[in-house]
Amino acid sequence: MECRELTDEILQAYIDGELDEVTMREVEEHLNICPLCRGRYKRGMKIADHLKEAFHVEPPENLSEIILNNVKRRDYKRRTTLALAASIAFIIGLMFFALPKGGRETAQQQKPIHKEKVEIVQKTQTPEERVIPQKKTINKKEPVPPEKGDTSNIYLVFPDEGDVIEETGEIVFYLNRDIDRIVFNVDGVEYVHNGGKAGDIITIPFAPEEPGPHNLKIVKPIETAVVFYSLGEV
Amino acid sequence: MNQQENRRGDASPPPFEELVKMYSERIYKLVYSRIGDYHDTMDVVQEIFYRAYRGYSSFRGEAHPFTWLYRIALNTTNRYLSKLGRRKEVSLERDFVHMDDPQERVELDEEKMKLRKMLTKLNDEHRTILFLRYYEGLDYKEIADILGIPMGTVRSRLSRARATLEKLMEA
Numbered sequence: 458m459e460c461r462e463l464t465d466e467i468l469q470a471y472i473d474g475e476l477d478e479v480t481m482r483e484v485e486e487h488l489n490i491c492p493l494c495r496g497r498y499k500r501g502m503k504i505a506d507h508l509k510e511a512f513h514v515e516p517p518e519n520l521s522e523i524i525l526n527n528v529k530r531r532d533y534k535r536r537t538t539l540a541l542a543a544s545i546a547f548i549i550g551l552m553f554f555a556l557p558k559g560g561r562e563t564a565q566q567q568k569p570i571h572k573e574k575v576e577i578v579q580k581t582q583t584p585e586e587r588v589i590p591q592k593k594t595i596n597k598k599e600p601v602p603p604e605k606g607d608t609s610n611i612y613l614v615f616p617d618e619g620d621v622i623e624e625t626g627e628i629v630f631y632l633n634r635d636i637d638r639i640v641f642n643v644d645g646v647e648y649v650h651n652g653g654k655a656g657d658i659i660t661i662p663f664a665p666e667e668p669g670p671h672n673l674k675i676v677k678p679i680e681t682a683v684v685f686y687s688l689g690e691v
Numbered sequence: 692m693n694q695q696e697n698r699r700g701d702a703s704p705p706p707f708e709e710l711v712k713m714y715s716e717r718i719y720k721l722v723y724s725r726i727g728d729y730h731d732t733m734d735v736v737q738e739i740f741y742r743a744y745r746g747y748s749s750f751r752g753e754a755h756p757f758t759w760l761y762r763i764a765l766n767t768t769n770r771y772l773s774k775l776g777r778r779k780e781v782s783l784e785r786d787f788v789h790m791d792d793p794q795e796r797v798e799l800d801e802e803k804m805k806l807r808k809m810l811t812k813l814n815d816e817h818r819t820i821l822f823l824r825y826y827e828g829l830d831y832k833e834i835a836d837i838l839g840i841p842m843g844t845v846r847s848r849l850s851r852a853r854a855t856l857e858k859l860m861e862a
């Protein structure tokens with residue numbers, strides 16, 4: 458083998474151990490006698506070695522858990538939506554057939570009303586209309602540990618334990634004194650708000666996409682937790 | 692998910708939970724190498740596994756579960772990147788060199804740092820194939836299966852990616 462025959466592609470395949478036996482031996486023989494190509498080979502090997510480290514990144518802790526929780530929630534939401542849609546269809550069908558004949562004719566004459574209902578249902582299901590207010594109003598950050606000994610007061614006005622928060626709902630805090638930072642988390646995702654002055658009522662638009670129970674925990678300046686419920690996106 | 696667990700015997704693909712545990716970190720790293728942002732990567736990774744979950748019941752083990760999952764990961768990330776391209780809000784050269792990122796606690800020496808930076812200058816196709824070969828350690832056949840391209844194309848694409856990277860390193 459000569460230098461011009463040892464192309465970048467062949468040298469690359471040699472470094473990667475992807476050559477057939479015969480070609481591999483030819484490359485080896487050439488590398489033994491050619492310092493120029495040996496230099497190319499060494500540079501190639503060095504980059505190959507360094508690439509593994511260059512690509513390395515630490516995934517977040519509990520990654521599997523986060524993914525599985527997300528999958529379960531989305532699956533629950535999908536099933537609930539499907540069940541609700543089936544129920545609505547069933548009720549509409551039942552109403553239609555339960556009406557006496559005269560009533561059916563009346564119902565048929567009222568088609569625009571049915572159409573309007575369908576439009577309302579579709580509107581609430583349009584993904585583009587999802588409210589994502591937390592991105593506008595609060596900053597998503599990594600978990601911040603609470604400061605010990607902080608005795609400042611903050612009251613969670615809404616939601617209370619067991620309350621239902623709608624998709625366009627809010628989380629409301631009342632501040633009993635000046636507070637420069639409120640840290641809370643919903644279902645383990647930490648949020649930070651800049652706080653306010655004593656007497657302020659802080660309203661944070663918050664729209665859980667997933668129906669079902671959610672855990673709201675204030676981490677700073679006090680520690681308290683409630684479970685509220687969301688109807689999610691219907 | 693329980694249904695899937697119960698339906699499958701020992702010889703079948705693993706339960707979905709196992710699949711997540713086995714491959715979530717590798718998928719995260721792949722997506723991160725292409726997107727370079729912790730929060731966006733998390734969004735995309737969760738979308739990948741949700742799609743995988745929806746499709747897992749019809750997965751018959753024609754390919755290795757990892758290959759199957761990797762294809763979903765690549766397609767989902769492609770869609771995400773093409774949306775970014777259309778919106779033109781984010782540069783294609785999004786930097787994944789932020790060492791203040793809490794997700795990156797790796798200390799790299801100067802040359803490796805330069806290599807890492809130069810990787811961001813490569814196009815997505817080249818960066819992906821280098822990741823599959825040198826981070827994942829996949830052979831050409833496995834890469835060809837995942838990317839759905841012939842082995843000859845794997846070889847030539849890798850060679851071009853390497854040549855571009857070497858030029859960038861020398862510059």
